[in-house]
Each structure stands twice: as structure tokens, then as C-alpha cells.
Amino acid sequence: MAPLDFPSANPVENVSRRFLLKGLIAAGALVVSAPLLSRHAFAYATGADAMPHGTVNNPHVFVSIDPSGEVSIIAHRAEMGPGPRTSLPMIVADEMEADWARCKIVQAPGDEATYGNQDTDGSRSIRHFLQPMRQCGAAARQMLEQAAAKRWGVDASSVKAQNHEVVHAASGRKFGYGELAADAAALPVPPVEALKLKDSKDFRYIGQGKVQIYDLHDITTGKAGYGIDTRLPGMKFAVIARPPVVGGKLVSFDATEALKVPGVEKVIAVQGWPWPSKFQPLGGVAVIARNTGSAIKGRDALKIVWDDGPNKGYDSVEYRKLLEAASRQPGEIGRDQGDIEAALKGAAKVITAEYYLPHLAHASMEPPAAVADVKADKAEIWAPVQSAGGTHEDAAKTLGLPMDKVKVNVTLLGGAFGRKSKCDFALEAALLSKELGVPVQVTWTREDDIRHDFYHTVSAERIEAAVDAKGKVTGWRHRSTAPSILSTFKEGVVREAPLEQGMSLVDVPFDIPNIRCETGEAAAHTRIGWFRSVSNIPHGFAQQCMVAEIAHELGKDPKDFLLEIIGPPRIVDTAKTTKVFWNYGDPIETYPNDAGRLRKVVEIAAEKSGWGKKLPKGRGMGIAAMRLFLTYVATVVEVEVDEKGAISVPRVDVAIDCGFHVNPERILSQFEGASVMALSLAKYGAITFKDGKAEQGNFDDYQVIRIDEAPRVTNVHIVPHPYEVPASGIGEPGLATFPPALLNAVFAATGKRIRSLPIADQLKA
Amino acid sequence: MITLHINGEDRTYDGDPSVPLLWVLRDELGLTGTKFGCGEALCGACTVHMDGDAVRSCGLAAGDAAGHQITTIEGLDPQGDHPVQKAWRELNVPQCGYCQAGQIMQAAALLKEKPHPTEDEIRNVMSGNICRCGCYQRIVAAVHLASTGA
Numbered sequence: 001m002a003p004l005d006f007p008s009a010n011p012v013e014n015v016s017r018r019f020l021l022k023g024l025i026a027a028g029a030l031v032v033s034a035p036l037l038s039r040h041a042f043a044y045a046t047g048a049d050a051m052p053h054g055t056v057n058n059p060h061v062f063v064s065i066d067p068s069g070e071v072s073i074i075a076h077r078a079e080m081g082p083g084p085r086t087s088l089p090m091i092v093a094d095e096m097e098a099d100w101a102r103c104k105i106v107q108a109p110g111d112e113a114t115y116g117n118q119d120t121d122g123s124r125s126i127r128h129f130l131q132p133m134r135q136c137g138a139a140a141r142q143m144l145e146q147a148a149a150k151r152w153g154v155d156a157s158s159v160k161a162q163n164h165e166v167v168h169a170a171s172g173r174k175f176g177y178g179e180l181a182a183d184a185a186a187l188p189v190p191p192v193e194a195l196k197l198k199d200s201k202d203f204r205y206i207g208q209g210k211v212q213i214y215d216l217h218d219i220t221t222g223k224a225g226y227g228i229d230t231r232l233p234g235m236k237f238a239v240i241a242r243p244p245v246v247g248g249k250l251v252s253f254d255a256t257e258a259l260k261v262p263g264v265e266k267v268i269a270v271q272g273w274p275w276p277s278k279f280q281p282l283g284g285v286a287v288i289a290r291n292t293g294s295a296i297k298g299r300d301a302l303k304i305v306w307d308d309g310p311n312k313g314y315d316s317v318e319y320r321k322l323l324e325a326a327s328r329q330p331g332e333i334g335r336d337q338g339d340i341e342a343a344l345k346g347a348a349k350v351i352t353a354e355y356y357l358p359h360l361a362h363a364s365m366e367p368p369a370a371v372a373d374v375k376a377d378k379a380e381i382w383a384p385v386q387s388a389g390g391t392h393e394d395a396a397k398t399l400g401l402p403m404d405k406v407k408v409n410v411t412l413l414g415g416a417f418g419r420k421s422k423c424d425f426a427l428e429a430a431l432l433s434k435e436l437g438v439p440v441q442v443t444w445t446r447e448d449d450i451r452h453d454f455y456h457t458v459s460a461e462r463i464e465a466a467v468d469a470k471g472k473v474t475g476w477r478h479r480s481t482a483p484s485i486l487s488t489f490k491e492g493v494v495r496e497a498p499l500e501q502g503m504s505l506v507d508v509p510f511d512i513p514n515i516r517c518e519t520g521e522a523a524a525h526t527r528i529g530w531f532r533s534v535s536n537i538p539h540g541f542a543q544q545c546m547v548a549e550i551a552h553e554l555g556k557d558p559k560d561f562l563l564e565i566i567g568p569p570r571i572v573d574t575a576k577t578t579k580v581f582w583n584y585g586d587p588i589e590t591y592p593n594d595a596g597r598l599r600k601v602v603e604i605a606a607e608k609s610g611w612g613k614k615l616p617k618g619r620g621m622g623i624a625a626m627r628l629f630l631t632y633v634a635t636v637v638e639v640e641v642d643e644k645g646a647i648s649v650p651r652v653d654v655a656i657d658c659g660f661h662v663n664p665e666r667i668l669s670q671f672e673g674a675s676v677m678a679l680s681l682a683k684y685g686a687i688t689f690k691d692g693k694a695e696q697g698n699f700d701d702y703q704v705i706r707i708d709e710a711p712r713v714t715n716v717h718i719v720p721h722p723y724e725v726p727a728s729g730i731g732e733p734g735l736a737t738f739p740p741a742l743l744n745a746v747f748a749a750t751g752k753r754i755r756s757l758p759i760a761d762q763l764k765a
Numbered sequence: 766m767i768t769l770h771i772n773g774e775d776r777t778y779d780g781d782p783s784v785p786l787l788w789v790l791r792d793e794l795g796l797t798g799t800k801f802g803c804g805e806a807l808c809g810a811c812t813v814h815m816d817g818d819a820v821r822s823c824g825l826a827a828g829d830a831a832g833h834q835i836t837t838i839e840g841l842d843p844q845g846d847h848p849v850q851k852a853w854r855e856l857n858v859p860q861c862g863y864c865q866a867g868q869i870m871q872a873a874a875l876l877k878e879k880p881h882p883t884e885d886e887i888r889n890v891m892s893g894n895i896c897r898c899g900c901y902q903r904i905v906a907a908v909h910l911a912s913t914g915a
Contacts (some may be wrong), residue, residue: 081860083900092766212857219862220853222798222838226863229797237792293788294781296804337890365810365863365897366803414800415897446803640880668902669860676899699807699895708892708900 030252041278044726047586048128051119053112053389057132058189059140061114062092065185069164069178071098076108076115078386079126079215080364080413080420081558081673082731083666084125086214086685088133091662094205095137095198096144098177105214110408118389121129122584123629123729126662128514130727137572138183138195144221147183148175163204190241200723209664215412227384227411228369235371238432239295239443240270241302242284242452245692246526246656247275247309258300262429263294264759267302271431276527278489279422280454286432292443306401314525316458316688320356323460326481326520327354329590332495335578338514343475347466351553355463355542356756358455359687360531361694361702366414366426368447371441375434378405383426384413391423394397398427399434417677418530442461447697454529454693455687461542466514473556473565476512480505481520485738489525493518496535504539504626504736505671507574509595511567513576526689532677532736536628544740545623545755548747553567559606559623560742566625584630590726591630600624600719601634601655608717609636611654618642619650622744630734632657632719635737637711645763646748649679649711657719660727667730668716674734676712680704682739685758751765771796771839782828782890787811788873789827790837790850798866802895810868812874813837819874821893838866841873849873852911860898868894872908881912 043178048055062074073092079085082666085105107409108115117128120464141161148166149156152173159168167174205211218224243249255267272283275580275612285304289295344350370383376724379399388410413420429442430550444452459482459733466475487493496505496519506517531537551561572593575581583591602625605611611621618641625634652675685702688695696702739757747753754762766779771794776788778789782820782875785804790796790813799822802810806824813822814836822830842846852858859865868891875882875890882890896904 079861081862086811148780212854213859215843215862216854216857216859219865220850220869221841222796222866225797225863226800228801229791231795231797263784290780291784291788291792292880293784293792297781297784363897365808365861365895366800367802396838412863413861415861417897446805446808597812665857669857669903672902673860673896673899676901677897698805700805703899705899705901706895707894707904708888709899710899714902 016330021378027311032221036099042724043131045127045587046590048117050585051117051128053117055128055132056114056116057135059136059143060185060189061395062136062270063096063140065177067178067181067183068340069102069176071103072106074108074115075105076118077129078120078410078413080120080386080416082670083622083663084120084215086211087663087666088125088129088250090205090211090235091133092137093129095134095286096140097161097163099100100205100211102164102603107410108388109410109750110392112389118387118422120386121164123631123732124360125729126277126379126727127630127729133193134197138197139189140728142190142195143184143187144180146187149397151175151183154619164309171752173194173623173734178379199356206662207664211596222619225411226366227382228366228443229380230371230411230441232371235439235441236288237290237292237295237441237443238286239292239299239445240284240286240428241299242282242303242448243272243306244451245312246459247311248306250283250285251305251307251311253305254303257303258287258298259284261294261298261301262604263290264298266436267298268435272426276490278428278487279424280398281424281431288440290437296445311525312579314689314692314693316358316690319458319525320460323458323481323520323522324354324356326522327462329520331479331481331518331520333516333518334501334580335515335517337516337577340475340477340514340516343466343514344464344477347475348469349467351465351467351547351550353463354547355461356543356547357459357538358683358685358757359458360685361450361453361687361696362417362419362531363450363702364415364417364419364693367444367446368420369441370426370429371439372426372429374430379428379430380407380409381430382409382411382425384416384420385423386413386421386428387423387496389428394423395427398633399430417532419453422529446699450697450702451694454488455526456531456537457485457528457535461538463542463544463546467550467554471550473550475514476508476510477491478505478508478542479518479520480596481522482538483522483524483528485528487524487531488529494521494523498580498582500535501580502584503535504543505535506578506580507593507599507627508543509572509627510565512565526694533628533732536736537739540624540626540736544626544737545743547623548744549673549753559602559611562598562623562625563602563665566595566598566602581613585748586630591728597657598625600625601632603656604655604717604719605636605653608655608715609638611636618749620745620748620750622741622746622748623742624737624741626737628736630728631730633732633733633737634695634721635741637738637741637745639742639749641746641749641763643765645765647683647759647763648709649742652711652714652716655717655719656730657721658728658730659725660721660723661718662727664718667718669694670730671716671734674716675738676705677710678735678738679711680743681735682742682757684757767828769827769830770833771833771837772837773836774865778827783826785823786825786827786830787822790822794866796837796839800854800863800866802864804885810864810867812870812894814870814874817874817877819871847873848914849876849908852907855910856902856903856907858900862898864894864896868896868904872911875908876912882908884909
């Protein structure tokens with residue numbers, strides 16, 4: 001298969017459902033093509049075609065030109081901060097020589113058959129759509145040029161599109177894009193082989209960092225529309241009381257008092273699905289009112305009897321013991337290289353450490369919220385969803401309507417971090433609107449959000465390192481025990497799936513002859529979901545803390561030792577040495593596991609941070625580096641721990657290599673912000689369960705970092721690459737290197753090694 | 766029935782006056798620029814001005830706002846060109862953008878009270894406003910820029 005086959009003409013057979021696809025595919029199942037240089041442009045294979053509905057590059061789908069010259073470009077991915085709603089259309093505009101000031105962005109509804117895959121997660125927007133968007137823009141440009149040439153009766157090669165017009169240099173004639181639009185649209189779309197991409201030196205916008213996010217003015221003036229902001233005539237406002245324990249259900253309710261609350265209009269039961277049921281609603285009791293404030297008051301007055309179901313015994317203190325016990329037993333092997341037993345047996349020294357990381361809640365500032373208007377034969381939804389296409393499918397199925405009778409409008413997302421790739425809240429709105437016959441908005445309160453999340457997993461990690469008499473690490477056994485995301489999709493999943501093991505467990509790029517990675521058994525008792533950086537957080541925390549622990553045992557500098565254990569620049573052949581192989585769903589030929597690039601970010605972060613500089617008492621520096629979602633990241637954290645054990649972070653340096661980069665301004669902001677979010681999880685982040693119920697509910701007991709305790713400065717250093725180094729992504733990677741770098745810094749500052757997150761009061765004097 | 770003075774206009778609300786002002790603004794009057802974040806005055810997303818002071822509209826009964834001048838993000842400046850708004854755009858502060866209306870209203874109130882705050886004063890006053898995306902570094906810089914005349 002040629003890598004540039006027109007994907008919409010060759011749709012991926014939808015055998016595995018989208019959310020299982022990534023995790024269940026094993027090595028070899030992906031169609032892989034080696035990078036190739038065509039006559040006109042460098043092209044490379046990505047995993048895009050293995051995603052539901054692949055990619056589309058048709059300019060008729062993405063571009064329209066008004067006779068006035070205004071160019072409308074479709075944004076088909078969701079916007080939650082990293083910038084794809086601006087960056088992907090910007091790629092089209094640059095490639096078609098459109099003037100950005102005369103471009104308008106139109107957000108696509110959920111419709112993957114038309115637009116290609118819309119799952120805005122996994123740091124895939126640029127990785128999978130840079131090439132199709134360039135092709136789309138190039139095709140539009142060439143069609144405009146052909147239309148102009150035809151009108152002038154000259155050869156197309158004698159005209160040139162530049163800055164929103166086509167120019168015939170020989171005669172000095174020109175046409176604006178608006179004048180050519182109708183003629184150009186009537187021409188056939190050139191085949192991919194006939195496209196000429198711009199030379200990188202001619203980019204106006206790509207890589208320049210000068211285009212501001214499209215919604216900037218609206219955001220600063222309160223006009224930007226998030227999911228929670230949709231308003232329809234006659235719309236009612238709802239909040240829902242949901243079963244407090246996952247797997248529980250409604251027995252009975254008494255709405256007498258609730259209905260006395262002023263503004264409350266109705267109280268009705270909401271359909272729930274048995275656990276696990278992917279993203280279907282939990283069910284419960286909905287209070288419908290004239291405004292959300294009244295609905296909340298009404299809900300407070302409900303009397304409800306729940307059956308807590310099979311997970312009512314879930315207790316985080318007890319569960320931790322189970323996870324840790326499992327990590328001390330042999331698990332299922334995901335990678336087995338060399339002979340780990342012999343290495344450990346023959347070692348001069350075995351260093352063992354155990355780490356623990358609790359559940360986390362996403363807590364995006366906009367809680368889940370959606371509006372639906374459902375009629376007998378059609379439905380329309382407005383929702384801040386990461387997976388517009390998935391929401392489209394799930395809503396149609398849930399409502400029993402054909403896909404073409406359901407429209408999902410994608411609003412801006414007020415943060416998401418993986419939470420809004422699950423569309424349960426939109427389905428709730430749809431069910432309520434169907435029953436009530438009027439448009440309904442469902443809003444989750446903060447307590448709803450924190451108590452009914454699809455949580456980041458909880459994990460016990462154990463690493464044993466064999467060290468020989470010369471101080472060389474000869475063996476590495478990493479056991480990870482954590483409930484899997486796939487447990488939210490089907491029963492019987494009791495260990496991490498390939499997609500989770502592929503995140504910094506089995507793909508560890510270390511130059512160690514004997515490596516074994518194992519997973520222990522861990523049944524889920526709540527809904528587990530993707531959380532930014534995902535399993536890289538627990539795996540990476542253990543892996544990168546352990547590197548610093550070994551360095552300390554051996555009396556070596558942690559940065560030097562990190563480079564030593566990564567080993568010489570080389571391609572780490574992960575596919576050969578692992579039994580479960582994922583590579584984030586993309587071909588290893590395009591995105592190899594490159595130890596040289598990992599070394600490079602370590603060196604840059606160390607140099608920029610002034611690694612090794614003399615620090616005052618109470619200060620320390622720590623480092624960590626990983627390949628995360630095919631992007632290489634190294635983080636150096638400088639920490640200060642005062643005499644009472646309070647920590648502050650005066651400085652962070654991050655080096656990032658995401659291949660060719662499109663929007664450096666958004667890369668900086670993503671990594672600046674990730675330092676803050678990562679400090680939140682390291683310092684405070686913990687959702688704990690007692691009697692099956694989450695014990696936290698708002699920002700008082702689920703604290704996040706505020707501006708007064710945020711890192712004072714995060715310096716982000718981007719490694720530049722030409723287009724020939726395939727672009728990866730920047731939304732997911734930011735969280736995983738920071739926590740181990742921070743705790744390594746705390747150790748350097750205090751001599752105290754913290755292996756269990758969050759830090760909470762562990763440093764209190 | 767209560768009358769609220771919002772962004773220079775009189776608006777009426779005939780519902781329960783104990784409902785927080787936030788929900789009256791958003792759900793009854795269509796002023797959705799003011800955001801819901803926590804409902805407990807913990808995050809600052811719902812910050813508006815009451816007689817020029819920053820208040821959390823999720824913790825203020827609508828009835829208690831009657832008789833006061835309320836300003837929301839929509840009314841901060843007719844063109845959206847308050848120095849804080851301009852500085853926010855100049856430095857590309859927002860990521861998802863959701864909390865930014867509350868941040869901007871808090872920052873505008875701070876600068877009215879104290880036109881040239883120190884960095885520590887900025888961090889102290891802005892610490893009631895959570896940004897989960899973590900735009901704090903740029904928020905500090907933008908408030909500083911606004912204070913020096915953006």
C-alpha cells in the first residue's frame with residue numbers, strides 16, 4: 001500500500017471498535033510502509049489509516065472560497081488548549097498561499113465519514129494530519145493556479161499563487177482567490193502524485209509561531225463558546241444524582257422536597273447501563289429546573305436509595321496492599337530480553353525499589369456539560385467532546401436513530417485532558433431531551449466531576465536492578481500492577497493492555513542486556529480512563545526515579561548516569577524485544593525508538609538548566625527523560641525545600657524533540673502548563689476510595705496548583721528539525737518527566753527519597 | 766422580582782433570589798462569559814465586579830447583588846480593549862481559555878486597586894483563580910505588562 005493512497009476511498013474496515021483498536025492490535029497488524037521520497041515531496045507512513053475513518057485530504061471537504069475572497073477552512077479536531085483548531089487550518093492556509101487574515105475557521109460536526117478521524121487524543125492531530133492538510137492546501141493552490149491559467153490561456157506553469165492571488169508574472173496580470181473560486185472548484189482535484197508541496201523556506205505560518213490562536217479575542221472578551229455555554233430557546237437546565245459507587249443502581253427516590261424548591265420543574269429517573277459499558281451513562285435521578293442553580297438546590301433535597309453493587313467494598317488503603325503484593329510476585333511477561341534471573345542471581349548488587357501512584361481526577365475547569373435537542377426522528381447535540389465521531393456514533397446508537405439523523409456540534413472544550421474523550425455527559429443530555437421533548441442542558445457540578453470521573457489508574461511499580469562488580473547495570477526487571485483502561489470497556493480485563501505496557505514499560509530504551517517487564521493482576525473497581533500522558537506517568541515515575549536511585553548507589557552524577565543507561569546513539573529495536581508492542585499505533589519505521597534523540601534532549605535540558613551548578617542549601621536539581629507519544633522529552637527541575645519541608649520550584653527546563661514542528665508558540669505553552677499540572681499531581685494529586693465511593697469532591701480536598709506555588713519559570717527548548725523528521729505531538733507528553741525529575745531534585749536537596757505520590761506532608765519536618 | 770444593574774443595564778429576574786448570581790447571569794440573562802468552575806468560591810472562574818470589587822458570583826445570592834453595580838467580562842470594556850485584555854492577547858496567555866474571563870476580571874480589579882503591583886502581590890491576589898492548563902507564567906507576565914501600559 002502506498003502511504004499516500006487517498007484514504008477516504010479506502011476506508012479502514014471497522015472491525016475493532018475505535019477505542020479498543022489501539023490497545024488490542026499487536027505487532028504486525030498495522031499496515032506499515034517505509035518512508036519514501038517521491039519525485040515531488042517527502043512522504044511517510046503514519047498510523048492514521050489504522051484509526052477509524054483514517055484521513056481525508058480533499059480540498060472540497062476542507063476549503064471553501066467565497067466570491068469576496070474569504071477562505072473558510074474546516075477544523076475537524078477538537079480544541080482544548082494545544083491548538084489544533086488553529087494549527088491544522090493554518091497548515092492548509094500556508095500550503096494554499098492564503099492570507100491568514102482573510103481565513104475563517106469553521107468547526108466540523110462529528111462526521112468521520114466526511115472528515116476522517118476526529119479522536120482528538122493521543123497527541124495525534126499534527127502527527128496524523130500534517131501531511132493530509134498540506135496535500136489539501138497544495139491541491140487547492142494548484143486548482144486556483146489552473147483556473148487562472150485557463151482564463152488567461154497560458155500554461156499553468158507560468159502562473160503562481162501567492163498571498164491570496166494568482167499572478168502571471170510575464171504579463172503582470174493577477175486574479176484574487178475570490179474571482180477564481182467558482183472556476184477552481186469545477187476542476188478535478190489533482191491526484192496526490194501531481195501535488196507540489198511548498199519548500200519549507202517559503203512557509204509563511206508553519207513553524208513561525210506568529211499566528212495567534214483563532215479564538216483569542218473571543219476568549220478574552222467572554223464570547224468564546226464552550227459546551228456549557230450553549231443556549232437554545234426553551235432550554236431546560238438539569239443536574240443528575242448518580243450512583244455513588246460504580247456498578248451501583250437506583251432503587252427508589254422521593255422527589256417531594258425537591259419539587260418544592262423554587263424553580264424546579266421536574267424530577268425523573270435517568271437510564272443507566274450496567275458496568276462496564278464503555279461511555280454509557282451511569283444513570284440516576286435528574287432534576288430539571290429553570291436554571292442550574294435551582295436544579296442543584298433541588299438535587300440537594302432529593303431522597304434516594306441506591307444499591308451500591310459489586311464495588312461497594314472498594315477501599316484504597318486495602319487495594320494498595322493487593323497491588324503491592326502482586327508486584328512482588330512474578331507477573332505476565334511483556335518483554336523478555338536476555339536472562340533476567342541469571343543477571344539478578346549473578347549480580348554484585350541488586351537494587352530494589354517500590355513506587356506507588358494513586359488515582360487522579362482530570363478536573364478540567366469546564367466540568368462535563370452538554371446540550372441536546374432530541375425530536376422523534378432526529379437529534380442535535382452541542383458538546384465539548386474530544387471524540388466528535390465517537391459521540392456521533394454513540395448518540396445515534398443510544399437514541400436508536402440513524403447516524404444521518406443525529407448531528408453533533410463540537411464546541412470549544414474548557415480543558416479535557418482525556419476526560420472528554422468519553423461522551424457519557426452528552427448521552428445524558430440526549431436521553432433527557434428525548435424524554436422531556438425540549439432542549440436540555442446537563443451540567444456536572446465539580447463534585448459530580450471529581451466523584452464520577454473515568455479516573456487515571458492506580459499503580460504499584462517495582463523495579464529490581466542488577467549491578468555487576470564494575471558498576472554496570474546488567475539486569476532490569478520492572479513489574480507494573482495497575483487496573484487497565486480496557487476494564488471500562490469489557491468484563492474480565494485484569495491487567496494492563498499492550499497500549500498501556502507500551503507507555504514506558506516494555507519500550508524502555510536502556511542499554512541493559514537483560515530486561516524483563518511484567519504486569520501483575522489488578523481488577524478494576526471504578527471507571528478507569530485516559531489521563532494526559534496516561535500510563536507513562538506511573539511507569540515513568542518508577543523508571544526515572546530508579547535511574548537516579550541507582551546513580552546515587554553507584555556514586556555517579558544522575559545526568560551522566562542517565563546518559564550511560566540510555567547508552568550510545570542507536571535505534572532501539574523495541575518491536576523485536578517486546579512481546580507486546582504498540583509504538584502508539586504508528587509504524588516503527590517512521591517513528592523509531594531513537595536513543596540518540598533521547599540523549600540529545602537530556603544534554604540540552606542539562607546544559608540550559610546549568611546542571612551541576614553550585615546551589616544554596618535546601619536546593620537541588622533532578623532530571624528525567626523519556627520518549628512519550630513518540631516525542632522525546634527531558635526535564636530538569638530545580639527545587640527548594642525549606643526547613644519546614646515546604647517545597648517550591650524556582651525553575652524548570654524542558655527540552656522537547658517532536659520532530660518537525662508546526663506551531664512553536666503552542667508547544668511552549670503546552671509545556672509551561674504541563675509543569676503546573678504535573679506539580680499538582682506530584683504534590684497533591686490523589687483520589688481515594690472508601691466503601692466504593694471517591695472521598696474527594698472539590699478543589700479544597702482535591703487540590704491543584706495555584707499561581708502562588710506554581711513553578712516560577714519553565715523554560716522550554718525545542719529541538720528544530722526539517723520536515724523530513726516526521727512530526728509527533730505535544731499535548732500528551734508534558735506530564736510524565738516532571739514528577740520523577742521533581743522527586744529526584746527533592747532527593748538531591750534533602751537526601752529524602754519519596755517513592756509514593758503525592759508528596760502531601762511526607763517532607764514536613 | 767429583582768432588578769440587577771449589569772454592565773450598565775437594568776435586568777430583571779423573577780425567580781428564586783437565593784440562587785447564586787452566577788446562574789442568573791448564565792442561565793437567565795444569557796451572559797455566559799462568566800464561568801462555572803466549582804460552586805464553592807474555590808477557583809475564581811465566576812469572578813465578576815460588584816461596585817468595582819472582584820467577587821465570586823457562585824457564592825453570592827442574586828438577591829444580594831440587587832442594588833449594586835455588577836460588571837461581567839462582557840462589560841469590562843466595550844471593545845474588549847481593557848489593558849488586561851490587550852496584555853492577555855499580546856502574550857498569548859490562554860490555552861483552553863475557560864478560566865480566563867475570571868482571571869481577567871480578577872486582574873482588572875487588582876490593577877484598579879493597585880496600579881503597579883509587585884510580582885508577589887500579583888501571585889498573592891491571583892491565587893484564588895485556578896487555571897488547570899497552567900497558564901500562570903504568562904498570567905504573571907500579562908498582569909505586569911498591563912500594569913505598565915499595554
